[in-house]
Amino acid sequence: MEQNGSSSAVVIEHKAYARIGLLGNPSDVYYGRAVSLTVENFWACVRLEPSSDLLILPHPTHDLVQFTSLSHLVKRLENEGYYGGVRLLMATCKVFTSYCKEQGIHLHSKNFSLSYDTNIPRQTGLSGSSAIACAAFSCLLDFYNVREKIDVKIRPQLILNAEKELGIVAGLQDRVAQVYGGLVYMDFNKTSMNKNGYGNYTQLDTSLLPPLHLIYAENPSDSGKVHSAVRQRWLDGDKFIISSMEEVANLALEGKTALLEKDYAKLATLMNQNFDLRRRMFGDAALGAVNIEMVEVARRVGAAAKFTGSGGAVVAFCPDGPLQVEVLTDACKKAGFTVVPVKVVASVLNEIDVRTLVMKNWSGLQTPKTNLFALPVENVR
Numbered sequence: 486m487e488q489n490g491s492s493s494a495v496v497i498e499h500k501a502y503a504r505i506g507l508l509g510n511p512s513d514v515y516y517g518r519a520v521s522l523t524v525e526n527f528w529a530c531v532r533l534e535p536s537s538d539l540l541i542l543p544h545p546t547h548d549l550v551q552f553t554s555l556s557h558l559v560k561r562l563e564n565e566g567y568y569g570g571v572r573l574l575m576a577t578c579k580v581f582t583s584y585c586k587e588q589g590i591h592l593h594s595k596n597f598s599l600s601y602d603t604n605i606p607r608q609t610g611l612s613g614s615s616a617i618a619c620a621a622f623s624c625l626l627d628f629y630n631v632r633e634k635i636d637v638k639i640r641p642q643l644i645l646n647a648e649k650e651l652g653i654v655a656g657l658q659d660r661v662a663q664v665y666g667g668l669v670y671m672d673f674n675k676t677s678m679n680k681n682g683y684g685n686y687t688q689l690d691t692s693l694l695p696p697l698h699l700i701y702a703e704n705p706s707d708s709g710k711v712h713s714a715v716r717q718r719w720l721d722g723d724k725f726i727i728s729s730m731e732e733v734a735n736l737a738l739e740g741k742t743a744l745l746e747k748d749y750a751k752l753a754t755l756m757n758q759n760f761d762l763r764r765r766m767f768g769d770a771a772l773g774a775v776n777i778e779m780v781e782v783a784r785r786v787g788a789a790a791k792f793t794g795s796g797g798a799v800v801a802f803c804p805d806g807p808l809q810v811e812v813l814t815d816a817c818k819k820a821g822f823t824v825v826p827v828k829v830v831a832s833v834l835n836e837i838d839v840r841t842l843v844m845k846n847w848s849g850l851q852t853p854k855t856n857l858f859a860l861p862v863e864n865v866r
């Protein structure tokens with residue numbers, strides 16, 4: 486938090502980091518499990534400044550409204566869709582306010598301006614969307630001084646509700662990873678989800694991770710669009726989707742043990758199985774040729790590879806070590822993909838956040854009323 490003169494003029498800034506779904510995704514959308522981590526390589530940053538009117542400021546490039554020509558406008562819409570981060574900031578404010586009202590949490594009446602920036606490659610399954618919402622949520626917690634009143638476990642669901650509000654199909658793993666930071670094992674079992682509105686989340690020591698690499702391309706893919714058909718089949722009771730999601734969820738459980746035992750050969754096998762299951766469920770057309778090629782380039786050099794999210798970026802692990810990393814880097818360069826070593830972020834919870842975790846039901850606050858699975862499925866870009 487940046488102190489700027491008097492306390493009424495405090496400027497608040499928060500970062501939320503890109504996340505990698507290491508194992509188990511996308512079963513998080515379906516009462517499954519996940520192992521995910523946040524990475525320093527990319528982040529979204531939201532800035533809140535007190536102001537007389539309440540302003541949501543569009544980003545000069547991510548919310549582009551000025552074009553060099555009609556074809557520029559059309560190309561932009563075709564590649565990146567109609568929306569940028571403004572709608573995420575607005576939805577986050579709405580969900581935050583509704584929750585506080587519902588819980589009787591008093592919010593003062595001062596106004597603010599919200600602006601954001603992000604270097605998370607757009608719509609690449611690195612959770613650029615929830616990073617914006619998550620950073621905005623943190624700013625609101627501090628502006629209204631209510632961090633202590635909103636349990637850390639509940640925050641991911643509230644942040645998810647902001648995207649649900651916009652009709653984006655998404656799951657909890659992104660938001661859990663971003664709210665907690667570091668390496669997190671998540672279990673979204675139905676009993677816990679239905680009873681509490683959140684799963685069981687365990688932070689793991691980030692030093693358990695082997696060196697990982699990120700591969701990505703200029704290839705935005707819409708997470709909501711990718712998910713819609715599979716989600717509908719799951720809701721319709723499709724046996725293949727239901728059993729495959731259970732298999733994916735089990736990979737995260739096995740992966741947690743593999744990490745704790747530093748059994749990296751096992752980890753590599755699980756990562757590959759994770760992608761193979763996704764491919765069978767979603768089909769090549771929904772995943773996209775470029776995305777599949779990123780995984781295959783990595784596999785051709787013997788690396789394990791899978792999507793970090795719904796598509797656009799891949800997490801790769803080279804079990805044979807640094808020489809294999811060099812071969813992977815060359816192969817990716819030849820294919821026109823960018824490769825970077827993953828820099829893991831440690832936990833981002835502060836003392837107050839941790840206190841909300843240990844003080845169980847201390848204020849009788851309830852979980853959000855909005856049901857994760859009861860919201861409309863739309864396909865809004």
Ligand SMILES: Nc1ncnc2c1ncn2[C@@H]1O[C@H](COP(=O)(O)OP(=O)(O)O)[C@@H](O)[C@H]1O
Nearest residue numbers: 547568569570607608609610612613614707708
């Ligand atoms: N880098 C970005 N800048 C601005 N808005 C973004 C960005 N990435 C995502 N969004 C917003 O989030 C929505 C959903 O993005 P999504 O497909 O979930 O991407 P991601 O995989 O990065 O989370 C987009 O339609 C857009 O409104």
Ligand SMILES: O=C(O)[C@H]1O[C@H](OP(=O)(O)O)[C@H](O)[C@@H](O)[C@@H]1O
Nearest residue numbers: 510511610612655656708794795
């Ligand atoms: O399909 C996935 O693995 C994830 O897709 C979404 O994340 P995104 O970064 O937008 O691709 C979704 O929000 C996650 O819950 C899924 O696990």
Ligand SMILES: [Mg+2]
Nearest residue numbers: 612614615708
């Ligand atoms: Mg997203």
